[in-house]
Amino acid sequence: MKLKYVLTPGWWGVVPSLTLLAIFVMYPLWQVLQISSLKWDGVVAGESIGFGNYVRLFSDADLGRSLITTLTLAVFVLPIFVTLSAIIAIELEGTKFERVIKAILFLPGLWTIGASAIGWYTLYAPDYGIIATITNGAVALPWGDQGWAALTLVGAFTIWQNIGYAVLVVSAGLKGIPQETLEAARVDGANENQVRWKIVIPLLRPSLTFLAVIGGLYALQSYTAVYLLTRGGPFGSTRVLGYFLYETAFEKFEFGYGAALSMVALLLAFTFAALQARALRGSEQ
Amino acid sequence: MKTARLSGTWFGKIIVGIVLVFVTLPILWLAYSAFLPPDAVFKTDGIPTGFTLENFAKLPFDTLIRPLILSLIVSSLVVMLQLTVSLPAAYAIRSGAKLLPLYLLLLSIPAELMLIPIYGLLKDLGLLNNPLALVFPFIANPFIVFLLYSGIAKLPWTFIEAARLDGANNLQILLKIVAPLLRPEMTAAAVLGFAAHWNLVLYPKVVLDNPQWWTVQVALTEMLRKDPNAWGKLGAAAMLTSLPILILYIIFESRVTKTLEGGLK
Numbered sequence: 217m218k219l220k221y222v223l224t225p226g227w228w229g230v231v232p233s234l235t236l237l238a239i240f241v242m243y244p245l246w247q248v249l250q251i252s253s254l255k256w257d258g259v260v261a262g263e264s265i266g267f268g269n270y271v272r273l274f275s276d277a278d279l280g281r282s283l284i285t286t287l288t289l290a291v292f293v294l295p296i297f298v299t300l301s302a303i304i305a306i307e308l309e310g311t312k313f314e315r316v317i318k319a320i321l322f323l324p325g326l327w328t329i330g331a332s333a334i335g336w337y338t339l340y341a342p343d344y345g346i347i348a349t350i351t352n353g354a355v356a357l358p359w360g361d362q363g364w365a366a367l368t369l370v371g372a373f374t375i376w377q378n379i380g381y382a383v384l385v386v387s388a389g390l391k392g393i394p395q396e397t398l399e400a401a402r403v404d405g406a407n408e409n410q411v412r413w414k415i416v417i418p419l420l421r422p423s424l425t426f427l428a429v430i431g432g433l434y435a436l437q438s439y440t441a442v443y444l445l446t447r448g449g450p451f452g453s454t455r456v457l458g459y460f461l462y463e464t465a466f467e468k469f470e471f472g473y474g475a476a477l478s479m480v481a482l483l484l485a486f487t488f489a490a491l492q493a494r495a496l497r498g499s500e501q
Numbered sequence: 502m503k504t505a506r507l508s509g510t511w512f513g514k515i516i517v518g519i520v521l522v523f524v525t526l527p528i529l530w531l532a533y534s535a536f537l538p539p540d541a542v543f544k545t546d547g548i549p550t551g552f553t554l555e556n557f558a559k560l561p562f563d564t565l566i567r568p569l570i571l572s573l574i575v576s577s578l579v580v581m582l583q584l585t586v587s588l589p590a591a592y593a594i595r596s597g598a599k600l601l602p603l604y605l606l607l608l609s610i611p612a613e614l615m616l617i618p619i620y621g622l623l624k625d626l627g628l629l630n631n632p633l634a635l636v637f638p639f640i641a642n643p644f645i646v647f648l649l650y651s652g653i654a655k656l657p658w659t660f661i662e663a664a665r666l667d668g669a670n671n672l673q674i675l676l677k678i679v680a681p682l683l684r685p686e687m688t689a690a691a692v693l694g695f696a697a698h699w700n701l702v703l704y705p706k707v708v709l710d711n712p713q714w715w716t717v718q719v720a721l722t723e724m725l726r727k728d729p730n731a732w733g734k735l736g737a738a739a740m741l742t743s744l745p746i747l748i749l750y751i752i753f754e755s756r757v758t759k760t761l762e763g764g765l766k
Contacts, residue, residue, distance in 0.1 A: 224597030226671035229589025234600070236586065236641035241607055244618030251617060258620065304520060307513030317517065319754050321524055326696040326746050330721025331739035335527030337725060338534060344730035346530065350548055376524060381761070388762045398507075408508050416507065439613055440702050444722065458613040465617050466707050478614045489609035 248482075252475035258465070262472060269476035279477070281452065282460040285367070289456060290435035293371040297382060297431045298424055300375070305386035306416065318387065322380030333444035336373055359446060363453025366446045370454050373441045378434055382427050389423030390416070429492040436484060457481055531743070534736030542732050549732075556737035564712070568720035569742055575635045575716070576698045582640045583694050584687055591649035592675055595658075601650065608643040616707060623708055634708045635716070639698055645690045651764045652686030653679060689760035692753050696746060717742050 252269050256262025273279060304321070308314040324332065340357055342348050342365075348356035359366040393416065401415050439458030442448060448455040448463060455463070461481060465474030535556055541549035560566060594601055619638055620629075628634045656679070664674050680687070705716040715723070724738055750757070 224593065225665065226589065226593045226596045226675070227598055229591075229593035229596075229671070229675070230598055230600060232586045233590035233641045233646060236637070237607060237643070240619065240622070240638040240641065241610065241615070244615055244622055245610070247618035247621055248614065251621060258624075300516065300520060303513055303516045306507055307509050307517050309507055311509065315755070315758075317521065318758060320521065322754075322758055323528070323750060324524055326692070326700075326750060327528065328717065328721070328739070328743040328746050329700040329702060330718040330725070331531065331743045332527060334721060334725050334735045334739040335531040337729060338732050338735055339527055339530050341729065344542070346534070346549070346732070349542075376527070379520065379524065384758060384762045391762075412507065433611070437611055437613065443703060444725075458611070461613055462616065462703055462707075465620075466703075471617055471621075474617050478617055481611055481614050485609055485611045485614070489606075492609075 245482075248475045248478050251471055252479055254472040254475075256471040257469045258471045259469075265472070269473045270479075272473060273476055273480065278452070278455075278460065279480075282455050282457050285452075285454065286435060286456045289367060289371055289374075289438060290432050292367075293374055293435055294428055294431045296371075297375055297378070297434075298427050301379060301382035301386050301427060302417070302420065302424060304379075305383050305390055306412065308383070309387070309390050318380065318383055320380075321383055324377050325380050329440065329444065332373075332377070336369075336376075336445065340369065359450070361450050363450060366450055366454045369445055370438055370441050370456075373445060374434055374438045377441075378431075382431075385427055385430075386420060386423050389420045393419050426492065429488055432488050432491075433485065436481070436488070457484070531736050531739045534732045535740040537733045537736065539731070539733050542730050553733070556733040557741065559734065560738055560741065564715070564723065565717075565720050565738055565742075568715040569717045571632065571714065572699060572717035573745060575632060576695050579636055579639050579698045580691050580694045582636070583642050583645050584691060586640050587642065587645040587649055587690070588680065588683070588687070589675060590646045591653050592671070592679055594646070594650050595653040596671075601647075604643045604646050604650075608647060613703075616704065619704075620707060628708075630709055630711045630714065632709070632714050635698075635701075635705060642694060644697075645694055648690045648693070648760070648764065649683065649686055652683045652760070656682055685756050686760055688753050688756045692749050692757050695749065699746065 251262070253264055253266055254262030255265045255268070304317075308317055337345070339345055339347060340359075342353070342356040342358045342360050345356065357365045357369060359369045397419070398411055398415060401411050406414065435456070437458055438456055439462060442454050442456055442459040443462070446454045448459050457477070458481065461474055461477045464477060465471050536552050536554070537549055538551040538553045538555070541551055594604070615638075623629050623631075623634050623638075628637070660678060661674055664678055669677070700718065701716070702718045702722065705714075706719050706722070709715070709719075721738060721742060725735060728734060
């Protein structure tokens with residue numbers, strides 16, 4: 217009986233996928249733990265230093281700063297990200313431009329990312345950018361020397377890349393609201409503003425919660441944008457956790473400490489994933 | 502189910518307008534700057550003008566065209582392998598293999614976390630500076646399995662059970678029934694999988710530092726680092742390398758957005 221339960225029809229289908237996942241995801245995950253106990257430069261064999269790397273985590277001011285940077289980015293980007301996508305999805309719902317505008321908004325998420333970086337750089341750079349050039353520097357985001365400007369740039373780029381997907385998320389939630397619910401509210405004398413704020417927004421809560429969680433993950437993973445646009449600078453002001461990890465391992469060649477940082481990233485990601493699971497379960501009720 | 506209809510507001514329209522400009526501006530600027538003459542950057546009064554195809558003609562082969570071709574080949578190959586491996590996995594899970602939670606868990610592992618251990622693993626396997634490093638780790642992709650599973654979960658399962666009763670084996674069911682019915686999801690998965698692999702930046706830089714194996718993103722990053730003010734050249738490189746994505750998107754856009762939106766319901 218047990219055997220029949222395990223060997224479902226077509227069970228062999230998972231074998232290639234699981235084997236590859238075991239080699240290239242699960243085994244490396246276990247490896248991170250091992251590497252995190254080493255002092256290793258990535259070239260010659262590492263030497264074991266026990267919990268040394270983890271002890272270092274607690275006294276590393278740069279890590280503290282990096283976590284604050286990551287958090288700042290998330291705190292500033294999330295409300296804008298969620299609010300914008302809700303406004304856009306509600307505005308587009310059922311209009312004749314809905315499909316084409318959603319298609320345009322989704323495009324940056326797929327666009328060749330190095331090309332996107334070029335577009336952003338030559339458009340907004342405070343020194344070489346077209347906007348700064350034609351306004352003689354009057355309109356420019358001074359991301360070369362101001363930390364807040366660099367962080368704004370990374371946040372704006374992250375929103376630019378992901379807004380299309382976010383609108384799709386809210387849109388899917390909107391389409392799940394039955395027309396009768398809205399009609400009933402209108403029959404009871406609710407005006408359009410009340411329908412919007414008292415009916416639609418509360419019913420969208422699961423979608424918006426989901427967005428807030430994936431938005432947090434995007435903030436955690438904004439290291440590619442950081443690498444492309446600011447390289448962590450100026451003065452480390454955009455060194456988000458993912459970038460800090462990359463820099464530690466592949467520019468300073470401290471793989472052991474980088475692996476310990478990876479464990480911190482994993483912890484954060486699983487916390488977000490748990491929140492996401494809870495948010496999704498909430499939406500099913 | 503009927504869709505909820507809401508009346509629009511002026512405020513909403515203004516926001517949509519601003520965001521549309523914000524989203525399209527970098528892309529439109531790239532398309533414009535690609536045709537600007539090289540001396541346009543030195544003109545400091547007003548919007549630079551001019552038209553030339555010279556930027557495209559001068560794009561370097563070794564440090565751009567070659568990486569572009571390599572990326573096209575490798576990303577296409579990866580997508581084909583991803584679908585080949587993921588479809589049977591999704592089918593097995595729908596048939597009752599209780600592995601969905603595992604796939605969802607693996608889905609939430611952040612990519613940057615894998616950089617260090619994969620580097621170590623590839624080093625042990627002797628695959629550093631080998632283009633196969635761009636292939637093997639990406640074949641099994643939990644997101645694609647999940648996307649295809651969501652599609653299979655919507656199929657009328659009685660179909661498949663009837664086919665089983667008629668004596669069709671699982672391979673036949675997979676190839677003759679499931680795959681054709683799942684074309685929209687497979688297309689969406691292929692486009693998203695291609696874009697995800699195509700847009701890797703740090704990973705190829707880390708595992709392949711020999712310029713011979715530069716991918717398109719590494720090439721673009723290097724070009725931007727070297728000539729940050731060569732608008733025309735950069736624009737031309739950016740537009741040329743975005744063409745594959747643009748073409749894929751124009752052909753398959755509705756399948757991608759509909760599948761994603763449908764999967765979110």
